[in-house]
Amino acid sequence: MSRRSVFLFAALIVMLYFSIILFMLNPLNGAKSPYYGNGYLNHFAYRQLPQVNWCKELKLRSPPSPDVVALISYPGSGNTWLRYLLQQVTGIVTGSIYMDYGLRVHGFPAENITDGSVLVVKTHEAPPLESNKFKSAVVLMRNPRDCILADFNRLHKGHIGTAPKSAFRMISQEHKKIDWTTYVKNQLKVWETLHQIWFTKFQGPIHIVFYEVLVSDTRNTLQGILNFLNFTVSQADMDCAMNRKEGIYRRKKKLQGFDPFTPAMYKAIEISRSRVLNIIKYYRKTHNLSG
Template structure:
């Protein structure tokens, strides 16, 4: 009798395990089918259909001359992260009109280069009607980008400035930066061949946005493998979350000014691009 009960118990455990496995596989399958956001864990590895890992070459300069593609953004919008994703996906270094030694020696061998040897060139400058035939335009909530830029200017790529920095200096900083947000994007959307990429969309559905970027680069004959970017999607220059809400940093007057900027941005992008998914109203404080 005891042996029969033990056998029945083991059978129930086995059936329960099979049901759990089936449920997980079903969720993953439906997630891919519906193209919904999915969190990637280090426990998951990316394989191709044959079961082998994708071939992801180390980052290098291009051996052929590539078209000039800008990676344009307002400072503090996650440009370094997107550069990392582009490099992982294509195996080709990204360039920059700037010369950041910290980046050059930590995974960005194309830093300071803005020629045909790099897949895209980082710039925070306005579009001047020359130099670039195409552009990837990265857009982030101005509340987040201005705060991120302030931290970079007063610390480094991953650090936090001391509390005393958030005094009068912060107020002057935001006033100056708010004035420059709209003109930057207004200049770049004049370019005929531009791909808008939203920072929040990258965080919510990285696979979908990488597929969009890959298709855009493919039009210039640049190949890439999205799986290579997914395999190492974080990079080394993410700033740690402090847990402090954005409301803490912005006064009522500053919020009114930034919310007005957001309204202008939303109208400008809807007039220029079709099928903009980002609801910029959700950015407001």
Template sequence: MEADAVALLSTLHTKVNRLPGDTLKVDPGPSSWQMWKDDPGSPCAHYRTMFGVGVTPVVLVSVPGSGSTWLRYLLEAATGIFTGSDYNDTILYQHGFLGEKTGVKDGSTIVQRTHGPAFYLTYIHDLQDRYEAISPQRPTILLLRDPARTIISYWKLFNLEGTKNKHVLEIPKSRFEGGDFHDFVSEMTAMWEELASDRLLWTTGPLYVIHYEDLVRNTLTHLRHLLHFLNVPVDEGRLACVASHLEGDFKRNTTTKWGYDPFTSDEKLRFATAVKRVNRLLTLLQYPQLPPDHRLS
């Protein structure tokens, strides 16, 4: 049993093993995007993002509101290869995330974003179904963020669904005061823990855990670590451009303009309990814990 545990840890902490034929080749076809084209005269303006050819599948898993769109921007900027998703968000597509288009072929994106089975089936009671739904052998990036801040960000997105700037707009204080918000908090706290726990307990392929707070605090260092995990060569020219264009178009401000804490004491206790359980799993698997200085008090 101890040998099995050592073998699992060794696998979890390895980097992506690129499949035969995967040389991170890009498709020079018409579908490309210049994300820094509005910076004329800059050496960054000429960089293009393109689809890949035969790229090894890697999943990016997070709860909505965890910063996955910003992380996708960073990965596309650093690698020059589009990321994909399970959703087909037309707003993101119009802003250059061409991997959002329905029908994008497997092997054409550097990572494929998903929010996990809980967000499609709302609680899968059968453990075997949950296990099979996460594709446990696929290389995985698990993006975690403090649940309180995640829920604030997701609630904004949820309330702005159907609006042109849903990813960055604010909502009024009144939308945090009704019973529907507190029902949302209860459901999302459970889903946050379920998504994190399922991936930590059941992933058997290479797994990289990144905390949003750490990515914000030291973006380029953690981006380099991610590129190492993905087994992607570092392009210093691209990274220099990332350093001068860190925000992208969709890095949402999750604080409230009115300095309002919308959570009850019971909700904060539930956050703390969920974080404690997830941190225990992170420690057992030798991953860093959620940064404590970023939690809402």
């Protein structure tokens, strides 16, 4: 093998090595995968994100809790922000059934950990087949219009970016072109089915959190979740979390002067939303829950 060939081979190995490193650092505002971990990269975008100032050093639960708590939501419902708030106020890391490398290097080191060493475990899926996997669940629910739009933004611009107007004409999913109307129709079914199955099939206790209430009354909503988790924090812990509640995990930029939803879409959204709210009302009634 000539010296030139050896040099080219070595250069190829080095490039492959750094490509793997860049993949592991998949940035928050550059992921395009449907459910985390296989997207294209804006290779240097992760450098632009500010550091997270945690109220206390993050750690695993010690000893681990014998009961694993699921944190369920349809994608785009504010799951990442709620995990951030929980980590701020408790200092305990939150887990996930997924491996999102962008989140892992930007404040969520327990990605892909699903046991009692984490406070809650993120999932966008139906209840697992193992009936004892989760003993209880926190369901984070958001208006389907907003979470479908938020997840569409994530598909194009990651966890904190916003899709351009041109993206609403066509999107790429599994190498097939799907128009925006079809996307909304399909995802609305997913949104409704996800909530329906958790409230009718899951046997453990469920704590319901509405994203809109979490935004408008963050302190009391967060305290309600902590009460459900039987986790006590000090007033100083809560004050610190509230002082830092915005973090870096909420989209700042909104679509200006542009509404991608048609009247027909709004009608379908309201019908689906009403069906789910009726399921929740029935669940609360049969489980003697107030609110």
